[in-house]
Amino acid sequence: xxxxxxxxxxxxxxxxxxxxxxxxxxxxxxxxxxxxxxxxxxxxxxxxxxxxxxxxxxxxxxxxxxxxxxxxxxxxxxxxxxxxxxxxxxxxxxxxxxxxxxxxxxxxxxxxxxxxxxxxxxxxxxxxxxxxxxxxxxxxxxxxxxxxxxxxxxxxxxxxxxxxxxxxxxxxxxxxxxxxxxxxxxxxxxxxxxxxxxxxxxxxxxxxxx
Numbered sequence: 001x002x003x004x005x006x007x008x009x010x011x012x013x014x015x016x017x018x019x020x021x022x023x024x025x026x027x028x029x030x031x032x033x034x035x036x037x038x039x040x041x042x043x044x045x046x047x048x049x050x051x052x053x054x055x056x057x058x059x060x061x062x063x064x065x066x067x068x069x070x071x072x073x074x075x076x077x078x079x080x081x082x083x084x085x086x087x088x089x090x091x092x093x094x095x096x097x098x099x100x101x102x103x104x105x106x107x108x109x110x111x112x113x114x115x116x117x118x119x120x121x122x123x124x125x126x127x128x129x130x131x132x133x134x135x136x137x138x139x140x141x142x143x144x145x146x147x148x149x150x151x152x153x154x155x156x157x158x159x160x161x162x163x164x165x166x167x168x169x170x171x172x173x174x175x176x177x178x179x180x181x182x183x184x185x186x187x188x189x190x191x192x193x194x195x196x197x198x199x200x201x202x203x204x205x206x207x208x209x210x
Contacts, residue, residue, distance in 0.1 A: 067091020067119060071098075080109050092119035092146060098126045110134050115167075119146040120174065122154045133164035133189065144173030150205050151177040164189035171195045175205035184210040 065086035070079050071094070083089075093114075098106075106129040115138050129135070144152030152174030155163070160181045166189045176192050178184075187208065196203040 062087040063113070064088045064090050067093065069094040069096070071096045076109075080111070083111050083114065085113065086111065087113050088116045088118070089114065090118050092122065092148075093117050094122045094124075095126055096122065096124040098128070106130075107134055110137065111139075112137055114139055116141040116143065118143045120144060120148045120152045120154065122148055123156075123158060124154065125157045127159045129159050130161045130183075131164045132160070133162075133166065136165060136167075138167050139165060140167045140169045142168070142171050142174075144171055144199070147174040149177075150202070151175050152202075153177070156180045160184050162186035162188055168195065170198060171202065173199050173202065175202040176208060177206075178208045179210075181210055 063086050065083065065088070067089060068079065068083060068091070070076060070083075076098075106126065114136060117139070121139075121142055123129075123132075142152045148154055152171050154177045156177065157180040161183050162185065163178070168190070176190070176195070178187075178190070190208075192203065192206055192208065
């Protein structure tokens with residue numbers, strides 16, 4: 001019944017998400033492959049895939065890390081430990097496909113220094129995640145230089161009870177998509193009215209429901 005009642009654009013979004021995730025995974029394994037540069041080249045800041053991939057470094061006191069896909073339960077501790085040192089992610093942050101059987105307690109994971117993501121943030125099918133307040137306590141800016149469909153922030157099919165992105169100040173481009181989160185009872189910490197100052201038209205494309 002859920003599939004039948006999806007909006008058409010929601011189904012298309014999830015399809016594009018899965019395609020982007022597969023492409024991004026392939027690119028991450030071989031960033032210099034010409035067949036896998038579409039994800040990187042879709043950035044509109046004239047950065048090449050090579051530059052984006054090797055953007056990790058300390059610039060003006062900020063640790064800049066490349067885009068990251070967190071979807072391997074066996075490596076999650078190592079990946080999140082690395083990301084915990086990042087102030088800026090130059091690319092996209094994707095956290096996806098952690099089901100009911102995961103051993104990890106997401107309330108213990110945190111990216112305390114992360115303030116900016118230059119692409120999009122995609123949190124999908126992370127069941128045992130009650131809130132984003134611990135995971136992303138300092139996230140202030142999502143630039144949207146690469147979008148997922150029309151969206152720079154996508155939260156779908158998670159176990160969230162509340163959003164709690166209290167530090168989030170601005171979306172550079174793109175809209176917000178929140179859907180399929182059956183336990184979500186509060187949108188506190190996601191003030192969409194104030195997020196679209198740089199791209200006011202994006203507010204009309206927001207799609208927010210539990």
